[in-house]
Amino acid sequence: MTERAAIRSSFSRAATRYASAAGLQRVVCDRLLELLPDRSARLVLDLGCGTGFASTGLHERFPEAMQCAVDFSLGMLRVHEQGDRSARICADAHRLPLASASADVLFSSLMLQWCDLPVALAECRRVLRGGGHMCFSTVLHGTLAEIDEAFAGLDAHRHTVSFPAIEVLAAALTDSGFAVDLMRSETHVEYFTDARALLQSNRDIGASHVPDGARRALLGRAALRQVCNRLEARREELGVPLTYQLAWVVARASSGDRN
Incomplete structure (x- = not known):
């Protein structure tokens, strides 16, 4: 199984429990909706739409536009919020x-x-018209630092994704051919009742798969x-903190034409 396929599988397995577990993801999405540009649009893409957190907000902001909800997890698309009018595309x-x-x-x-950030950004730029807007949220270096530090020295594997610095x-x-109109960063801390709840939360949203250098065997009881x-x-x-x-x-x- 390729790394992209493994990530897809992880999110598909989490699809049915994602909406109830992804409190932070809803908050981040709602704040991103507030930043949408004041412009008309014929085609709006919700890339990595998951279970459809942004669907209602995008339809309200661009009521006349054709909307495409895109996710590479078929499981996520299958549980996409009911009543949504978006076209749904399973794609990477x-x-x-x-x-x-x-x-x-x-x-x-x-x-x-x-x-792969350069690959994805180049593809996003390709499908956008000149002057079109890309509005996105992401996580930066320092996210899940508590998990990194908790596993430090126990093995030679990675246990979180390598996140980019803001620079x-x-x-x-x-x-990739974008001009940044706005970039905001913020530290957010989630709290959990105990360590096992923290680790389970990461699994419940499908975020526990690490593409490069991940451990493939189960961690022993003593190490856990x-x-x-x-x-x-x-x-x-x-509670027990986890930083984003x-x-x-x-x-x-x-x-300019970059295609």
Whole structure:
């Protein structure tokens, strides 16, 4: 199984429990909807749509536009919120089955971190018309730091995705033919009743698969107990913390032909 296929499988398995587990994802998505540009649109893409958190907001903002909900997890698309009028496309952000310069607005909340950033941004730029907008949220370096530190020294594997620094993200946008109109970053901390609930939450939203250098065998009981003890040692009044470094971005596709 390829890495992209493994990520797809992880999200498909999480599809039925994703909506109830993804509280932070809803909040981030709602804030991104508030940043949508004041413009008309004929075609709007919701890339990495998941179970459809953005659907209602996008239809309200662009009532006359054709809307396409795109996700590479068929499981997510199958449980997409009922009553949605969007066309649904099962496709990978690395290779979209859409014509070049066909979309006016591309909306994507907490999806890009699962992609090869230059590849996905180049594909997003390809499908956008010159002057079109890409509005997205993502996570940055420092996200899930508590999990990284809890596993440190126990094995030689990665246990979280390698997230980009904000400077790397900005440079990748420029290199892909985007002009950044807005970029906001913020630290958000989630709290859990205990260490096992923290780890389970990461699995429930399909985010526990690590593309590069991941451990394939189960962690032993003694090692898992040590991970939980390290997480519990960070306990605060509100619970066991897990940190997210979040970014919201509005970028414009350059008018030059890059196709």
